[in-house]
Amino acid sequence: MVGSIRRIDFGVNCYLIDVEGGYVLIDTSFPNKRDKLDAELAAAGCGPDDLRLIVLTHGDVDHAGNCAHLRSTYHAPIAIHRQDAEIVRSGDMTAGRTDKPDRHTLAFRFLTWASGLLYKITRTGVDFEAFEPDVLLEDEQDLSAYGLDARVVHLSGHSSGSIGILAGGGVLFCGDLLVNVMRPSLHYYIDDLAQAHESIRKLSGLGVETLYPGHGKPFPLSELPIPGRRFG
Template identity: 30%
Template sequence: MRPRQLTSAIWQLPFPVGHVYVVRLPPGGRSARAGYALVDTGVPGSAPAVLAALDGLGGRPEDVRQIVLTHSHIDHTGSAADLAAATGATVLAGAPDAPVIRGEAPEPPPRFTAAEQTLFDGIMAGFADAGMPEQRPVAVDIELHEGDELTGWGEPVHVLATHGHTPGGVALHLPESRVLFPGDIIGTGEGRAVLGPGNVDREQAIASFRRLAALERVEVVCVPHGDPVTEDVAATLAAATPETDWL
């Protein structure tokens, strides 16, 4: 697994299911060293690979200051407990998803289309065949809401609530860097931007997709599944047809 550099400060760590993104942060607090944020953490068992990639970028575990979880699904939160323990980082997630991530509430079940059910069954079978470890809950230190801004990134980071995929999904928009972390609302495949499958409320998820697609000042879309969108972003998102995806 080789990190893919997308901007001067952002790398994708590509995993078979659920990519992790590393963001270099400016020095701050008592440290003269650059810090790092992780956006999502991969499935359970991904922590060693994430930490090895961080080491390859010149970072130490203690340099990780924040772990931002875009939503509660296992391919995004699965290694959060291990990475939080290894780094001491602050864990942030959308408020409605926080009880699930903490292990205090069950995961709301998605409403699958037939195509989504086939995809999901195949992924879960792959997890079982690979002997994926069980997920451990993790404390959420900061609950995020629509309109919040993250601190310590050296530029504005706007939190957008993305209802529909899960009740408490969030996206991050960095207008100065022109970067969007959409969570599972937006994925890519076969050169297209597509609606992420497995939503608790498909209509809300489509509305969230359209909202993100209409954002200005976006030139890189860091999707969790598929290839990041780094060229012709506006045209790619405008051409998307989330209303008919996975039907």
């Protein structure tokens, strides 16, 4: 069974998990949320030497934006799937992606514009800092060495190196494969729709009970659309 989960919601979710010997952090939000994230970690009792691992569900700036800072401050290694590693090394969010994504909704374009505008208004002078990850993850990789009873599940679609973290009790941190903004659905940006659908088909065979998405509140697997219906 996974330890206590603290959802840190900045429009994009970070999840702080209480593990043996400290904490594991899943995703890190935008760079301009740095001070707020530090405050959330402190409020949870996570000090500079208490963070055992930072796991990224994928390499986009809203999930990887504070990694370099956190590694320097909290002395924690950063883990990402090898197929998304070039995104964080280069700072290029298009690295490894196609020129024309299969799904690029109007809602995503609006949210991208709005978040970009908000970032300019509220920015603190801190931009994304590219970094070299410490751990390159593979499908089925065990994370128990970091105190977390969980394994990596490759869930490509949003990006080629997107992953989920499958923990005890049927808990799956699914990154941006799925969102729960108005209702559970595919993310508004999907690079490869066929891969995303294949990733979704995996879920029923994994014993998943509750999904913790990158955006929106956690929800039970039963709230996903019936298999065979079009994901919206």
